Amino acid sequence: MANSTYINDAIEQALLNVHTGFIAKIVSTSGDIATIQPLAMNKAVGGESSVPAIITACPVISSCGKYESFICQATGNECVKFKKVQAGDIVFCVCADRDISETRHGGMATPRLGHHEISFAVVIGVL
Structure with a gap:
């Protein structure tokens, strides 16, 4: 029985290290x-909670932002403007299958080892 618990804990820990998507706060842009x-x-399985590390150099897709409505003073009509992400925004991020640091500008590269790491994150939307 102890072996099955160990195996289950090992599987659970491995799954905890696979990142697919998460919510984050923008610190700066x-x-x-x-x-x-x-x-x-x-x-960690059986461990204490810890604050995750800040992720730097995280790409933000160009369409990521929020729309803000306001009354146009010239016409009195409701208008909408697009605001890019800014510090303090709560965003949704996805993690690429592999490291994108060498390929995100269109070049071909052999990615380093690793899958779905949190450092492979891309900001895709504002919540």
């Missing part, structure tokens, strides 16, 4: 790159 803080805490 520079063009289409953001520094983000994941909001879900990390927890």
Whole structure:
């Protein structure tokens, strides 16, 4: 029975290290790159929770932002403007299958080892 518990814990820990999507807060932006803080805490099987590390150089897709409505003073009509992500925004991020740092500008590259790591994140939407 102890072996099955060990195996189940090992499987659970491996699955905890596979990242597919998560919610984060924008710490700062520079063009289409953001520094983000994941909001879900990390927890090893049987361990204590810990605050995840800040992720730097996280790409932000160009259509990621929010729409803000306002009354146009010239016409009195309701207008809408698009605002790019900014510090403090809560965003949804997805993790690429493999490292995209060498390929995100269109080049071909052999990615380093690893799958679905949190450092492979891309900001895709504002919540």
